[in-house]
Each structure stands twice: as structure tokens, then as C-alpha cells.
Amino acid sequence: MKKQAIHRLLRQSLEGPLAPGDHLRLEKALARDPALQALRADLLAQRDTLRAIGTSATFGPFFAAKVMRRLQSVPEAIPEGWEALMFAFRRVSLPALVMVLLAAILVLSSESSFTWDALTGLEAISAADVWSDVTVTL
Amino acid sequence: MHGPPDHQLLAKAREGDQQAFRLLVERYEGRVAATVIGMLGPGEEAEDVGQEVFVRLFRALDKFREESGLGTYLTRIAINLSLTALQKRKRRAWVGRLTGGGRDEGWQVPDPAEDEAHGDNREWVQAGLQRLDSRFRAVLVLRLMEGYSTKETAQILNIREGTVLSRLARGQDKLREILKKLEETVPLAQSK
Structure with missing residues (x-):
């Protein structure tokens, strides 16, 4: 039997019981191959150690209390769809309002005016101005 | 429970x-x-x-x-x-x-005193696990540490059962290699 097939049987044997014929083939191969024996011993030890790590894993003392404390300070959950969009807008609305107010104060202090021209930096444009520009271009 | x-x-x-x-x-x-x-x-x-x-x-x-x-x-x-x-x-x-x-x-230095206390080489295996690619690590953690079946592991990771089996085999082989390299760097005898 090929080495690859025996290795596959070895791994299958670690997953669960083999069919009697396969079991016999694996046992025969193990009896004559020390390297295969070493591989099986390594894999078994690895599995046992990993299981031991898993069963003894802990976060340390007061974990549940820490989670409960964190839940008290947890921000509102982000909802989905339209609500998520509104949620995002709610979050930026206050900083945006502050920015607009600051910009307005800046304009007022520098321009001493609060007109549309002063706010946008654009002179008022009439329909006639636009039309004259178009005819000149044509 | x-x-x-x-x-x-x-x-x-x-x-x-x-x-x-x-x-x-x-x-x-x-x-x-x-x-x-x-x-x-x-x-x-x-x-x-x-x-x-x-x-x-x-x-x-x-x-x-x-x-x-x-x-x-x-x-x-x-x-x-x-x-x-x-x-x-x-x-x-x-x-x-x-x-x-x-x-x-990601690197942890194994603590020989810890292993001595447990009577095994779990510190080394834990350190070796951290050296493993996350795809293999996830399969080893679920399949071997937590004892989930191949099917459950496949569902949790959203991969096929065949992929779980191949990653398990390759992950175990790679972990074995990593542990061997670790042993060569720092003799395992120190931890026993």
C-alpha cells in the first residue's frame, strides 16, 4: 500500500474508528514503520495538548463583571438600511452644525456682512449674465 | 449544564x-x-x-x-x-x-515553568499555534481544541468539509514542523 494512503488511514483513525480491513492494514504498516509510529504519537500528543489548552482556557477573574460593565457603556447598536443612514447622519449632525456656525461667524467677522454673496463668495448671477456668456461662446 | x-x-x-x-x-x-x-x-x-x-x-x-x-x-x-x-x-x-x-x-515565548506545572508541553504548542497561518489555526482550534465535528467546523468557518479535513492535516503537519524548529531553537528538555 502506498505511503500516502497509509497516512490518510492514520489521519482517519484519529477522526474515528476505521473499517476492520483498514484497521488491520494500518496496524501492519505501523508495526514495520517506526517513522509512522512517531507520526502517530506526535499527532496524538498534539491533539491531547490542544484539548487540554481548550478545556483550561479562561479570561481570568471578573470576566463576566467586566462584560456587564462594558454593556453599560456600550454605544447604541448600528441599525440596518434606512435606519443606519439616519443613525450615521445623527452622529455627524452635531459636528456639522458646529462647523456651519463657525464658518458663519468667520464670514461675519471678515466680511461684516451676512448676505448670500458674502457666504458663498459668488456675486449674484442673473439669467441675462448666463445668456450673454452663452452667446459670446457661440 | x-x-x-x-x-x-x-x-x-x-x-x-x-x-x-x-x-x-x-x-x-x-x-x-x-x-x-x-x-x-x-x-x-x-x-x-x-x-x-x-x-x-x-x-x-x-x-x-x-x-x-x-x-x-x-x-x-x-x-x-x-x-x-x-x-x-x-x-x-x-x-x-x-x-x-x-x-x-503574535509571538509568545514559551514559559518552561508553566509546562512543568501542567506536566505537558502546552506552552510550546500554544506558541507554535500562534505561528500557524490563521486558516489552519482556525481549523485546529475548532476541531481539536474545542472538539467540534468536521461538519460543524465547516459550518462555522463557512467552508467545505473536505477543506476542513485538508486544512486539519496540513495544519497538524505544519504545527509539528514549527514545534520541531522551536525545539531546536530552545531545547524542549528545559521545559520537562
Whole structure:
């Protein structure tokens, strides 16, 4: 039997019981191959150690209390769809309002005016101005 | 399992019973710890991710349908958050290398005293696990550390069962190689 097939049987044997014929083939191969024996011993030890790590894993003392404390300070959950969009807008609305107010104060202090021209930096444009520009271009 | 069943505690938690939710945290702390510590190694980062797992559960209490079982649901969240944490760690390491730092946060130095206390080489295996690619690590953690079946592991990781088996085999081989290299670097005899 090929080495690859025996290795596959070895791994299958670690997953669960083999069919009697396969079991016999694996046992025969193990009896004559020390390297295969070493591989099986390594894999078994690895599995046992990993299981031991898993069963003894802990976060340390007061974990549940820490989670409960964190839940008290947890921000509102982000909802989905339209609500998520509104949620995002709610979050930026206050900083945006502050920015607009600051910009307005800046304009007022520098321009001493609060007109549309002063706010946008654009002179008022009439329909006639636009039309004259178009005819000149044509 | 001691105490009221999960579905009762979940129902109470949905009604705002904090004690019920706390009982769920205490009941599943070990399982979440196994997943997160297996993926990230022990430390503050793992504990932070562990806490976040339960925060996510709390937020999703109304949506959780209890079809998959709470343990499996929490494990899935734990795996996903751990993989995200590993990506962030990788980015930090990359930035660290660029800025001249280059600290490898995934590396733990095995503590021989710990292994002596346990009578095995779990510190070495834990250290070796952290050297393993996250795809293989996730399979080893779920399949061998937590004892999930191949089918359950495939469902949690959203991959095929054949992929679980091949990653398990390759992961075990790679871990074996890593442990051998570790032994050569620092003699394992020190830990025995």
C-alpha cells in the first residue's frame, strides 16, 4: 500500500474508528514503520495538548463583571438600511452644525456682512449674465 | 449544564434581565476563551475580543433565532472577531516594520515553568499555534481544541468539509514542523 494512503488511514483513525480491513492494514504498516509510529504519537500528543489548552482556557477573574460593565457603556447598536443612514447622519449632525456656525461667524467677522454673496463668495448671477456668456461662446 | 436552559435565559435577557445575561456570559466564557485564546494567544487583546463577543450577542439578542445553538453562534462570532483582530495585528506589524519598530505581537515565548506545572508541553504548542497561518489555526482550534465535528467546523468557518479535513492535516503537519524548529531553537528538555 502506498505511503500516502497509509497516512490518510492514520489521519482517519484519529477522526474515528476505521473499517476492520483498514484497521488491520494500518496496524501492519505501523508495526514495520517506526517513522509512522512517531507520526502517530506526535499527532496524538498534539491533539491531547490542544484539548487540554481548550478545556483550561479562561479570561481570568471578573470576566463576566467586566462584560456587564462594558454593556453599560456600550454605544447604541448600528441599525440596518434606512435606519443606519439616519443613525450615521445623527452622529455627524452635531459636528456639522458646529462647523456651519463657525464658518458663519468667520464670514461675519471678515466680511461684516451676512448676505448670500458674502457666504458663498459668488456675486449674484442673473439669467441675462448666463445668456450673454452663452452667446459670446457661440 | 447547571441552572436554567439557554432559551429561558435568552428570553429573560431579551426582557432586560441583566442577571440572566450574566449567567449566559458565565456559562459560555470558557468556550469563547478557548476559541479566542486559541486564535490570538492569551493576553489583553484576547480578553477584549472575548468581551466584544458577548457585547455582539447582547446587541443581537432580538435577532438570534437559536437554530444553531448559542455555543456555536458565539464561537462563530469569536472566530470572526479573532480573524479581524489578526488582520489588525498584521497591519500594525506592517506599519511597525515601515516605521522601524517591527515588533511581532503574535509571538509568545514559551514559559518552561508553566509546562512543568501542567506536566505537558502546552506552552510550546500554544506558541507554535500562534505561528500557524490563521486558516489552519482556525481549523485546529475548532476541531481539536474545542472538539467540534468536521461538519460543524465547516459550518462555522463557512467552508467545505473536505477543506476542513485538508486544512486539519496540513495544519497538524505544519504545527509539528514549527514545534520541531522551536525545539531546536530552545531545547524542549528545559521545559520537562
